Amino acid sequence: MARRVHLIAYLDRCSEDELIEDVLLPLFRQLGFHRITAAGHKDKALEYGKDVWMKYTLPTLHVLYFGIQAKKGKLDSAGIGKPGSANVAEIHNQVSMMLGHEIFDPELNRRVLVDHAFIVAGGEITKPARNWIGNKLDSAKRSQIMFMDRDDILNLFIVTNLPLPKGALPEVKKFDPFDADIPF
Known part of the structure; x- marks a missing residue:
């Protein structure tokens, strides 16, 4: 439960790039995905969604290709985005x-389409x-979409026993013997 609380606090304060780099990439590696590549999120170049x-x-x-579109906060259907939501x-x-956009798989030396989107x-x-x-979405594309929200991330992190990101760990105070009370 303590790990869950620390991860929730981290998700509340992390940036979108930290969510991707520190939470999602290690999580998907642990789940058995490979060749995980961040596609230019910082500069948005050649991201294509x-x-x-x-x-x-x-x-x-057989190999399946997955794409991830990540957002830091809440996803809602409001007409005007509220702070912290998309x-x-x-x-x-x-x-x-x-x-609809191909990706280049260097292991196969060819371009392939994403099979599913998270x-x-x-x-x-x-x-x-x-x-x-x-x-x-039409019925063909609808079957290609999977959703993962905060609860899913928390549950997967705990079940797979993945270590918390460095920013989620509580600060540990170092013991200084000169600050301790004198025992007499």
Whole structure:
């Protein structure tokens, strides 16, 4: 429970880049994904809706490609974005771009399409936001979208026993023997 509390506090204060680098990348590595590549999130160059792309090899040795669109805060369907939340229409545009744009896999030396897209939020993804995206996408694309919100991240972090990011660890005070009370 203490680890969960520290991770919640970290998710509240971390930036979007820290969410990706310190939380999502280690988590997906632990879950068995490989070739995890942050796709230019800091400068937005050549991102095409993907903050991260990665591969997952099935037991049959078939490979599936995944893209991640990550947002730090809450995803909702409000017409005007509130501080700390993102509008789902923006996510819809980015996910549509992600599913339609090829990525280069250097291991195969060819371009491939993303098979599935994760929409990840460091906060809550509201039910209206999920429904809005589902209604906007055609049935083929709808089956390619997976949602992961704060509760999913917390549960996966705890279940996989992944160490907390450095910024989530509480500060440990060093013992100074000269500050201790004299025992007499």
